[in-house]
Amino acid sequence: MSLVAMASVFSYPKIEGKPAYQTRILCADAKVEAHGRGGLVLSHCIPYSEYSGSIDTLVILGGESAFAEPRPEVLRWIRRRAPHVQRLVGVCVGVFLLAPTGLLDDKVVTTHWHHAPKLAALYPHLKVDRDRVFIKDGNVYTTAGVTAGIDLALEIVEEDLGGNAAATIAHTLVLYLRRPSMETQYSRLLAQQADVRGTPLRDLPAWVKANLTEKLDVSALANSVSMTPRTFARQFEVHFRTTPARWIQSLRIEAACSLLATKEQPLKIIAGLTGFKDEQSLRRAFIQQLKLTPKEYRDRFGSLRMPDTE
Numbered sequence: 001m002s003l004v005a006m007a008s009v010f011s012y013p014k015i016e017g018k019p020a021y022q023t024r025i026l027c028a029d030a031k032v033e034a035h036g037r038g039g040l041v042l043s044h045c046i047p048y049s050e051y052s053g054s055i056d057t058l059v060i061l062g063g064e065s066a067f068a069e070p071r072p073e074v075l076r077w078i079r080r081r082a083p084h085v086q087r088l089v090g091v092c093v094g095v096f097l098l099a100p101t102g103l104l105d106d107k108v109v110t111t112h113w114h115h116a117p118k119l120a121a122l123y124p125h126l127k128v129d130r131d132r133v134f135i136k137d138g139n140v141y142t143t144a145g146v147t148a149g150i151d152l153a154l155e156i157v158e159e160d161l162g163g164n165a166a167a168t169i170a171h172t173l174v175l176y177l178r179r180p181s182m183e184t185q186y187s188r189l190l191a192q193q194a195d196v197r198g199t200p201l202r203d204l205p206a207w208v209k210a211n212l213t214e215k216l217d218v219s220a221l222a223n224s225v226s227m228t229p230r231t232f233a234r235q236f237e238v239h240f241r242t243t244p245a246r247w248i249q250s251l252r253i254e255a256a257c258s259l260l261a262t263k264e265q266p267l268k269i270i271a272g273l274t275g276f277k278d279e280q281s282l283r284r285a286f287i288q289q290l291k292l293t294p295k296e297y298r299d300r301f302g303s304l305r306m307p308d309t310e
Contacts, residue, residue, distance in 0.1 A: 002061050002091045002092055002094075002145070002146050002149045003025070003042070003061050005146055005147065005149045005150050005153070006059065006091065006149045006150065006152070006153040007023050008150075008173070009150055009153035009154060009157065009169055009173070010023055010153060010157070011023070012168075012169045012172060013157055013161055013165050013169065015161075020160070020161060024046060024051065024053070025042060025044065025045045025046065026045065026046050026047070026048040026051055027045040027046070027047060027048065028047075028048060028071070028074055029047065048074070048077055049073075049077065054084070055081060055084070055085050056085065056086050056087070057085065057086060057087040057089060057156065058078075058081060058082070058085045058087070058088050058089065059089040059091060059094075060078070060088075060089065060090050060091065060094040060095075060097050060098050061091045061092070061094045062091075062092070062093045062094040062096060062097050067093070067096060070097060070100045074097070075100055075101050078097075078098065078101050078103070079101050079102075079103065082101070082103050085139075086139060087139050087140075087141055087156065088103065088139055088140050088141070089140075089141040089142070089143075089152070090104075090109070090111075090140075090141070090142045090143070091142075091143050091148075091149050091152070092111060092112050092115075092143060092144065092145050092146070092148070092149070093111060093112065093115055095109055095110075095111045095119060095142050096111075096115075096119065096122075098142075099119065099122070099123040099126060100123075103140070104123070104125075104126050104140060104142075105125040105126065106125060106126075106127065107126065107127065107137045107138070107140050108127040108129055108135055108137045109126050109127065109128060109129070109135060109137070109140070109142040110128070110129050110130065110131075110132045110133075110134065110135045110142050110143065110144060111128070111130075111142065111143075111144065112144050112145045113130050113131070113144065116128050116129075116130030117130070132144070133148045133151055133152075134148050134151055134152040134155065136155070141155075141156075150173070154166045154169060154170055157169060196239050196240075199235070199239060200225055200226075200227065200235060201225055201235055201236070201239055203224075203225065204221065204224065204225055205251075207224045207225075208221070208224075208248065208251060209251060209255075211224075212248075212251065212252055212255055212274055212275040213272070213273065213274070213275045214275070216244075216248050216275070217244075218232065218233060218244055221236075221244055248275075249285050249288075249289065250289065252274045252275045252276060252285070253274075253285055253286060253289055253290065255273075255274045255275075256270055256271075256274045256276070256282060256286075256294065257297060259273065259274070260294055260297050260298045261297075261298070267279045267282060267283075267294050267295070270282065270294070282294055
């Protein structure tokens with residue numbers, strides 16, 4: 001699935017009417033078909049040992065076989081090819097095939113959060129970040145799971161062809177938001193919904209997300225879940241392990257980050273849309289929690305703009 005997701009992104013851009021990218025599927029076995037989950041079959045695969053063409057971006061993917069003992073001849077082939085590629089990419093558990101080559105030593109890498117502890121234990125020379133959607137360290141790129149491959153593919157397109165090209169593809173693929181590399185794999189809201197499932201606070205995260213522009217003091221929060229303020233305060237401390245004010249601020253910052261990354265609205269407007277009193281309040285909150293100003297965040301992660309539509 002990761003292969004299909006990334007290949008879909010690379011299939012769209014064109015230069016002077018011709019495809020900007022040529023994709024070749026190389027397989028580890030002498031077969032012309034690759035089998036994925038759910039009965040997916042990819043044909044016209046090329047055994048890696050028979051491929052002699054140049055490679056600009058070498059993308060390593062892996063399914064369950066990624067956890068097996070790597071074949072020495074495959075590792076040798078990757079090591080031999082790596083110095084001649086512009087980008088070396090490990091998608092999800094594909095990083096387990098790259099790690100034994102030594103090419104990732106001392107690099108900051110990521111993988112699916114479920115497998116990150118295993119990766120760190122097996123390869124202590126790697127700097128494993130289990131939270132990030134994707135990471136670029138030099139010419140080495142690593143990603144989390146399937147949809148993160150789309151985010152990384154768009155990042156590569158933006159590097160090669162510019163933000164407008166990446167934005168057009170994202171728009172065509174009906175992506176709600178392209179995530180920047182610093183985005184966490186497990187969103188704060190999703191994690192909180194899981195934490196309070198089955199408790200009286202189960203509907204609180206979604207309610208707050210839908211009412212960020214309202215006055216969200218303890219009384220309002222307590223009323224939303226039909227509790228007294230005193231009972232709410234006790235329950236909130238048990239389940240969220242922070243103060244209501246700081247929690248609300250975190251959700252407002254998360255919403256502001258999404259707008260900064262995908263919209264060109266003035267900071268004053270974004271502050272109003274996300275419940276901050278004014279632009280200065282937004283700025284103070286960003287510096288406090290992200291160590292960045294909203295402008296710095298936008299400059300770093302806001303280069304992807306939605307294309308104009310008629």
